Structure formats: structure tokens, C-alpha cells
Amino acid sequence: MPFSCSTIRPYRIGAVVFGLVFALLMTDRVGLIDRLLQRQSLPEASASAVSERSTWMNIFQNNRKIGFSHAVVSREDQGIVLEQTLFMRINTMGMVHSIHLKTEGRMNPDLTLAGFRFSMSSGRFEFSATGAVEGDRLIVQTENEGSRRRLEVPLASKPYLAAGIFDAIWASGVEPGMRKVVPVFDPATMGQEPVAVEVIGIEPVQIMGKTVQAHKVVLDFKGVYQEAWIGEGGEILRQKGFLGIMLEKTDRESALFGLPVEASEDMTEAVSISSNVDLSRARELDRLRVEISGIDLQRLDLGGSRQQMTGSVLTVTKESLEGLPQRLTDEALDALADPYLSPTPFIQSDHPRIRKLAGEVTAKSRTPLERVRLLLAWIHSNIEQRPVVSMPDALATLQNRVGDCNEHAVLMAALARAAGVPAEIEAGLVYLRGRFFYHAWNRVYVGRWITVDALFDQIPADVSHIRLAAGSPEQQVDLMSVIGRVRLTVLEPGAGEAQNAQR
Numbered sequence: 001m002p003f004s005c006s007t008i009r010p011y012r013i014g015a016v017v018f019g020l021v022f023a024l025l026m027t028d029r030v031g032l033i034d035r036l037l038q039r040q041s042l043p044e045a046s047a048s049a050v051s052e053r054s055t056w057m058n059i060f061q062n063n064r065k066i067g068f069s070h071a072v073v074s075r076e077d078q079g080i081v082l083e084q085t086l087f088m089r090i091n092t093m094g095m096v097h098s099i100h101l102k103t104e105g106r107m108n109p110d111l112t113l114a115g116f117r118f119s120m121s122s123g124r125f126e127f128s129a130t131g132a133v134e135g136d137r138l139i140v141q142t143e144n145e146g147s148r149r150r151l152e153v154p155l156a157s158k159p160y161l162a163a164g165i166f167d168a169i170w171a172s173g174v175e176p177g178m179r180k181v182v183p184v185f186d187p188a189t190m191g192q193e194p195v196a197v198e199v200i201g202i203e204p205v206q207i208m209g210k211t212v213q214a215h216k217v218v219l220d221f222k223g224v225y226q227e228a229w230i231g232e233g234g235e236i237l238r239q240k241g242f243l244g245i246m247l248e249k250t251d252r253e254s255a256l257f258g259l260p261v262e263a264s265e266d267m268t269e270a271v272s273i274s275s276n277v278d279l280s281r282a283r284e285l286d287r288l289r290v291e292i293s294g295i296d297l298q299r300l301d302l303g304g305s306r307q308q309m310t311g312s313v314l315t316v317t318k319e320s321l322e323g324l325p326q327r328l329t330d331e332a333l334d335a336l337a338d339p340y341l342s343p344t345p346f347i348q349s350d351h352p353r354i355r356k357l358a359g360e361v362t363a364k365s366r367t368p369l370e371r372v373r374l375l376l377a378w379i380h381s382n383i384e385q386r387p388v389v390s391m392p393d394a395l396a397t398l399q400n401r402v403g404d405c406n407e408h409a410v411l412m413a414a415l416a417r418a419a420g421v422p423a424e425i426e427a428g429l430v431y432l433r434g435r436f437f438y439h440a441w442n443r444v445y446v447g448r449w450i451t452v453d454a455l456f457d458q459i460p461a462d463v464s465h466i467r468l469a470a471g472s473p474e475q476q477v478d479l480m481s482v483i484g485r486v487r488l489t490v491l492e493p494g495a496g497e498a499q500n501a502q503r
Contacts, residue, residue, distance in 0.1 A: 045111040045171035047080045051233025056255040059088060062244040066090070066264045067099075068255040069247065073167065073234075079107045079114060082164045091263040092387040092404075097122050099389055105161040111168040112158040113138075113185055120391060124400045127391040131185075133158070138185060142345050147395050149345055159185040160195070166217070169197055170234030174215040176201040196220055205229050207237050207249050214238075243267065243484065268387075271483050273429065273436040277490035279464050282431055288316045288463040289492035295482045300468045305449050306460075307467055313491065319460040325447040326367050333420070336445055339471075340422035346393045347410055347425075349417035354394060358418035368421050368446040373459060375415045379408055380457035392440075408454040409440040416444055424470055426451070427479060429488070431464035436488055438479070441465055 052074050059067035067088030074081050086101045104117040115132040131140040131153075138153040160168045162184050176199055184195040200216040214229035214237050226241040239247040244265075250258070279285070291313050292302075303309040306317050333341065343350040361378045362371040384402040392406035394414035403411075409425045416423035422445035430439040430453075441453040441461055451461040466488075469479050 045168055047075065047107065047109050047111060047171065049171040049234070050075075050080055050111070050167045051235065053233060053235055055235055056250050056252050057236070057247045058250045058255055058259070059086075060246045060248070061264045064262050064264070065259040067261055068250075070252075070255070071163075071236075076106075079109045079111070080164075080167070081106055082161070082167070084163050087261070089261050089263045090389055091266045092389065093268045094266060095387050096263040097387075097389040103161075103163045105164050107161065107164055107167070108158075110158075111160060111164065111171050113161045113164075116161060116185075122389045124402065125388060125391075125393075125396055127393065127396070140345075144391075144393050144396050147348060147351060149348070151345055153185070155183075157183050159183045161185060162193075162195075165195060165197075165219075166228060166230055166236050167234040169199070169217060170215075170230055174199050174217070174230065203229065205238055207231075208251065212237060242480075243270065268437060271438060273486065273488050275431060275434055275436055275488070275490060277493055278434070279431040279490070279493060280433075282462040282464040283458070285463050285493060286318050287492065288466075288490070290314050290316075290466065291489040291491055292486065293489075294485045294487040300479075300482065301470050302468065305443065305467075306451060314466065316463040316466060318463050319448070319450050321369065321450070321460065324367070324369050328368055328420070328445070328447065332445070332447075333422070336422040340424055340445065341417050341420070343414075343417070346391065347414045347417065348393075348395045349414045351395055351414075353398060354414050355418045357398065358415045361415070362419045368444075369450075369459075371419050371421055372416065372444050372446055372450075372452060375412060375419065376452060376454050376457050376459055379412055379415070379454040383408060383411065383454075385455060405440040405455045409442055412442045412452070412454040416442070421446065426465075426467045426470045428468035429464075429466045429486075436464075436466070438483070439465070443470070 050073060053072070055071045057069045057071075058065055059069060067086065069084065069086040071082065071084040082103070082105045084103045086099075088099045090097050090099060100121045102117075102119045106114040106116070108114050113133055115130070117128070117130050119126070119128040121127075127142070127144050129140055129142045131138050133155070136155050138155055138159070140151050140153060142149045142151070160182060165184055168182075178199040179197065181194050181196045184193050196219065198218045200218055202213055203216045204211050205214050206212075212231060214231050217228045217230060219226040219228065226239060228236055229238045231237045235249070236247070237249045279288075282288075293312060297309070297312065302314055306319050308315045308317070341349070348354055358375070361374050365371040365374055382401060383397060385404070385408075386402050387404045388402060388407065392403070392410045394410045397403045397407040397411045413423045413425055424443050425440055426443050427438070427440045429436040430441075441451065441455070443449050443451050450459065451465060451467075452459045453461040453465065468482060
């Protein structure tokens with residue numbers, strides 16, 4: 001039976017922001033300060049400049065301790081080894097999640113990446129990956145819910161490990177005024193990202209009751225700034241970043257047995273946006289016009305398909321389901337095969353379990369649209385709608401039968417592709433009870449591209465779904481530049497009768 005957004009309990013809307021937040025915090029992701037800077041390696045670095053050490057840090061959000069981390073740096077014949085563990089308690093939609101993450105990186109004598117191990121666990125969800133650099137490729141093995149996958153990541157240049165970037169900065173010489181853009185491998189997206197570094201100068205900082213002279217470094221991940229204070233030997237003393245998060249050096253006793261670890265503020269609510277118009281009947285609207293401000297619109301995927309951008313005004317028009325073909329032509333499928341039908345490390349559309357389920361669910365379908373309807377209905381009925389913190393993964397979602405919008409979207413993409421329907425993931429904002437929340441959903445090709453939402457069982461999705469990014473995890477991290485900054489003003493709710501195609 002159809003339902004409106006106002007009938008959905010608030011915790012059921014998962015926020016895509018959390019996957020991005022953890023990717024940022026847990027792997028020390030950093031990005032581009034100035035897109036015009038020339039990409040280049042750091043000056044020649046030497047592992048001998050990096051001190052062997054064991055560093056404990058408390059993690060705070062707005063003065064509330066929400067976790068701790070431990071990093072051990074040791075030398076070996078061919079460079080250094082970094083072992084980093086992290087624990088956090090995160091509140092999402094009133095539910096608290098305990099997050100454990102571990103990164104082990106092996107760095108060459110010049111501090112570039114030689115190999116890594118990475119794992120993340122939260123409740124029922126676990127993900128791990130290992131990798132090694134071989135020439136101009138990074139060979140990666142991922143494992144999730146017993147499923148293993150091998151992939152090759154092409155390398156344009158020798159990368160640095162995200163978690164070891166501060167050691168590389170130190171070892172290359174932290175001269176005030178130095179600005180470099182360097183390649184960093186990020187285990188969260190299994191990709192290579194450009195990293196900009198700017199050394200500000202030397203500043204005094206209070207650490208464990210003492211004043212210490214430290215080198216201040218500023219990093220910027222697609223508009224999200226991080227500040228770090230680096231001590232002798234490359235040790236991080238303090239780090240400030242996204243959503244009021246701060247890491248500060250402490251001792252083992254304080255990290256483990258000092259202030260108790262509390263849950264963070266409710267991050268979903270904290271980054272949501274108040275609406276100036278009641279859109280509780282969004283499913284009945286044909287069109288929505290909003291003015292977007294406070295951000296660089298050029299960074300985002302705002303125009304195209306059902307969205308039209310004119311200046312700062314975005315118009316979202318509900319799609320029609322009339323006149324769709326009975327079948328997809330071979331020519332259309334061939335043109336869309338890569339990337340919309342291809343498997344990825346997190347959208348395992350070629351896995352036997354995914355293919356078997358897709359075949360069973362869509363067995364009685366006669367058209368691509370019917371296949372999509374059946375898949376949406378199965379996911380909506382069989383995947384528990386509950387916030388989780390994980391690396392969104394189709395196979396793990398199917399195994400655990402629980403997830404928020406991220407999990408619903410990756411599973412829908414995998415099942416649709418396995419059923420021969422081109423699909424991708426979109427991310428952005430959706431209206432619920434007076435506010436716009438960060439959300440993820442899908443776009444499927446059924447003769448035309450149609451927006452669908454597996455969490456809400458909507459086809460087409462209502463016009464309050466505002467796409468900000470689409471495609472791969474690397475492309476979706478562009479959302480980092482808008483979280484906490486974007487402003488929306490609803491100009492025209494588009495009141496009127498819903499299209500005949502509405503369910």
C-alpha cells in the first residue's frame with residue numbers, strides 16, 4: 001500500500017553522510033585545497049626521519065569523548081610499518097553504534113605505499129581488505145560475508161597511505177609555506193585521491209598539561225578542512241576536522257580508563273536542513289523548485305535527467321512511467337553495460353546469491369519496469385529498516401537483512417544489474433517531517449532513466465529527492481563539500497495532481 005513520507009518513523013531514513021564521515025575520520029582522508037595546483041610528489045622523504053612510537057589519542061566531538069585511537073610506528077628494513085586502531089561510538093537517528101577500525105600499512109623507504117591491511121566492524125557488519133603495490137597497479141583483495149574479490153587499481157603515480165600521510169609530510173620536510181598536491185590511496189573507496197598539503201608554521205599547543213611547539217598543517221578534502229599539529233618525528237599531537245571532531249594525544253590510561261566513551265551527538269539531525277515549506281504530501285507533487293545557496297554548485301551533479309538547474313534554482317520534475325518499452329534492446333544494454341551493469345567491490349551483481357535471488361524475484365515479470373517493481377517490493381519487505389554504520393555492501397546487506405538507505409541502495413543496484421536492468425546509486429537530500437535529510441536511492445534504466453527509492457518503495461521517487469551526487473563512492477564523496485553548509489529555500493511546491501503513473 002502506498003504511503004507518504006510523513007508516515008515513516010524518523011529513524012528509518014538512513015543518512016548517506018555517515019559512510020562519508022567514517023571514511024573521512026577513520027582513514028584520515030584528505031583532499032584538494034586548490035584544483036589549479038600542480039599535482040606532484042612530496043619532496044624526497046626518508047623513513048629514517050620518522051620516529052618509532054606508540055601514540056594514544058582521545059576522540060572528542062564538541063568536548064564529548066566519543067572514542068579513542070592507538071597508532072604504533074616501527075621501522076623495518078624496507079621502510080616503516082604503521083598499525084592504527086580506532087574505536088568510536090556514533091549516534092545516528094537515536095541509535096548508538098560501536099565502530100572498530102584497524103589499518104596496517106607498510107611504507108617504502110620514501111614513505112610511499114607498499115601494502116596495507118584494512119578492516120572495519122560495526123555490529124553484524126564486517127569488511128576487510130588487503131593490498132600490495134605491483135608496478136603501476138595496486139592489487140587488492142576484499143572480503144565481506146565470506147565473499148572474496150580481487151581488483152586492480154591503476155596508479156598514475158606512487159601513492160601514499162591516507163593514515164600515513166602525516167609521517168610522509170614530516171619526513172619530506174615541513175617548511176612553512178609548503179603547498180603540495182600528492183596522490184593518496186584510500187581503502188574506503190579503493191581508489192587514488194589527490195591530497196593537498198599546506199604547512200602553516202610552528203605554533204604552541206597544550207598537550208597533556210604541557211606546552212609543545214608543533215608544526216601546523218592544513219588539509220582540505222573537497223572543501224572540508226582539517227587542521228593537524230605535528231610534533232617531533234611526525235607524531236600527530238592534535239587534529240581538528242569535520243562536525244566538531246577533534247583528536248588529541250593522551251596516554252594509554254586516559255584513553256582506555258579516563259573519561260568514559262559516550263555516544264556522539266545525533267549526527268543525522270545535526271546535518272539535516274530545515275524546510276521553509278511543509279512537503280508532507282510530496283508524493284502528490286509533480287514538480288519542486290528550490291533555491292540552493294551556501295555552496296559551490298559546480299562541485300555537484302545537480303543538472304540532468306529529471307533535475308534542471310538554472311542559476312541557483314533547481315527544478316525537480318516527477319518522471320512518467322507511461323510509454324515504457326516491453327523490453328530493453330541489445331544496443332541499449334551494450335551501451336550501458338559499463339558501468340551500469342558491471343559488478344563492483346560493493347555492488348556484487350555477479351555473485352551467485354545475488355543472481356539467484358534476482359532471478360527468483362523477477363521470474364514472473366514481463367517488462368523491465370515490472371522487474372524493478374518486484375525488486376523494490378522484495379527489498380522493502382525483507383530488509384529491516386534500521387540505521388547501521390558500515391561500508392555499504394550488497395552481499396552483506398543480503399546476509400544481515402538490515403540496513404538504512406545506503407544498504408538498500410547498494411542491494412537494489414546489485415539486484416537490478418543481476419536482473420539485466422542498468423542501475424546506479426544517487427545521493428543527496430530528501431524531505432521528512434519538516435527537514436531535508438541526507439539520503440541515498442537509485443536510478444534505473446527501463447527504456448528511460450527513472451528514479452526509485454527502495455527504502456520508501458517508491459517508483460518513481462517523489463520530487464523531494466534532490467540529487468547532489470551519483471555514481472561511484474569516489475564521486476559521491478563530493479557531498480563532503482556541502483554537508484553542514486548547503487541552504488535550501490523551497491520556491492514552488494508544485495502543487496497539483498500527481499501523474500497518472502503514481503502508484
